[in-house]
Amino acid sequence: MPANDARPLDGIDLLALAPATLRAELQKQCRWQRFAPHEQIIDRNDDPDHVYFLVEGKVRVVIYSASGREITFDDLSAGASFGELSALDREPRSANVMALTDATVAALPTALFRSAVTEHPAMALAVMVHLVGMVRRANERIMELSTVGANNRVHAELLRLGTLGAQPDGSATIRPIPVHSDIASRVSTTRETVARVLSDLAKSGIVVRAADHLQVADLSRLERLVEDVRGEW
Numbered sequence: 001m002p003a004n005d006a007r008p009l010d011g012i013d014l015l016a017l018a019p020a021t022l023r024a025e026l027q028k029q030c031r032w033q034r035f036a037p038h039e040q041i042i043d044r045n046d047d048p049d050h051v052y053f054l055v056e057g058k059v060r061v062v063i064y065s066a067s068g069r070e071i072t073f074d075d076l077s078a079g080a081s082f083g084e085l086s087a088l089d090r091e092p093r094s095a096n097v098m099a100l101t102d103a104t105v106a107a108l109p110t111a112l113f114r115s116a117v118t119e120h121p122a123m124a125l126a127v128m129v130h131l132v133g134m135v136r137r138a139n140e141r142i143m144e145l146s147t148v149g150a151n152n153r154v155h156a157e158l159l160r161l162g163t164l165g166a167q168p169d170g171s172a173t174i175r176p177i178p179v180h181s182d183i184a185s186r187v188s189t190t191r192e193t194v195a196r197v198l199s200d201l202a203k204s205g206i207v208v209r210a211a212d213h214l215q216v217a218d219l220s221r222l223e224r225l226v227e228d229v230r231g232e233w
Contacts, residue, residue: 007023007024007027008027008055008106009023009024009026009027009030009053009055009106010023011055011078011079012053012054012055012079012080012081013079013080013081013130014053014081014084014126014127014130015053015123015126016126017122017123017125017126018116018120018122018123018126019120019122022116022120022123026108026112026116027106029108029109029112030053030106030107030108031050031106031107032104032105032106032107033104033105033106033107034102034103034104035057035059035099035102035103035104035105036099036102037099037100037101037102038098038099038100039098039099040096040097040098040099041059041097041098041099041103041105042082042083042093042095042096042097043093043096044063044064044092044093044094044095044096045092045093046092046093047092047093048083048086048087048090048091048092048093048110049109049110050083050087050107050108050109050110051081051082051083051084051087051107051108051110051113052081052082052083052097052105052106052107052108053081053105053106053107053108054076054077054078054079054080054081054082054103054104054105055078055104055105055106056078056102056103056104057077057078057099057100057101057102057103057104058075058076058077058078058099058100058101058103059075059076059080059082059097059098059099059100059103059105060072060074060075060076060097060098060100061073061074061075061076061082061095061096061097062095062096062097062098062185063094063095063096064096070181070185071185071188072182072185072186073095074137075100081130082097083097084113084127084130086110087110087113087114088114088117088127090110144156145188150187150188150189150190150193151193151196151197152225152226153187153188153189154183154187154189154193154194154197154198155197155201155222155225155226156187156226157183157186157187158174158178158183158201158207158216158222159219159222159223159226161174161178162174162216162219162222163219166219170218170219170220171215171216171217171218171219172215172216172219173213173214173215173216174213174214174215174216175212175213175214176212176213177209177212177213177214178214180194180195180198181194201222205217205218206218206221206222206225207222
């Protein structure tokens with residue numbers, strides 16, 4: 001539980017438009033939990049009893065196919081929330097959520113979350129904007145999976161990761177080195193395809209593997225590979 005003068009919910013995106021007094025009240029009603037890396041936070045089909053606010057760390061939203069294949073929906077960082085969809089429609093959870101790093105979450109009972117949304121217009125608007133963003137990202141992903149080949153989807157994921165570590169000289173550092181299975185899960189392909197694409201990029205000098213990171217030597221070249229394909233949509 002945070003100290004009395006701490007206000008960790010101020011950093012939660014979904015609550016940014018809520019009155020400060022409401023955030024303070026919700027914080028008092030939260031149950032604070034810590035999770036270790038790879039520990040499960042939500043199991044698919046669980047009852048929607050809480051909405052979760054990610055105060056510290058990173059988590060991954062995934063589902064598993066009947067054959068056990070992992071499909072990654074999203075990786076969330078501090079400031080994100082999850083579990084809100086089930087809280088709104090009162091249906092079972094639609095995905096699993098597991099910690100990627102040590103993570104601290106504030107679990108708010110669903111009934112209190114629903115009351116906050118129905119009683120505070122600013123909160124309701126924030127939730128609607130949040131849901132619109134989810135729909136837009138889902139549309140982009142459906143379009144990408146339907147029209148872009150697996151190799152180019154790997155390029156796009158590396159560009160996304162590289163942009164986060166972009167350097168002034170046009171290079172980028174991806175740290176830690178991305179795990180092949182993680183990339184494959186995010187772009188719906190195989191580890192073998194990811195390995196082959198990374199090998200090809202290394203041969204062309206676009207990426208260089210170091211001991212503890214992957215260096216994108218020329219981010220603009222990687223971006224052109226992605227944009228050339230997107231321009232055909």
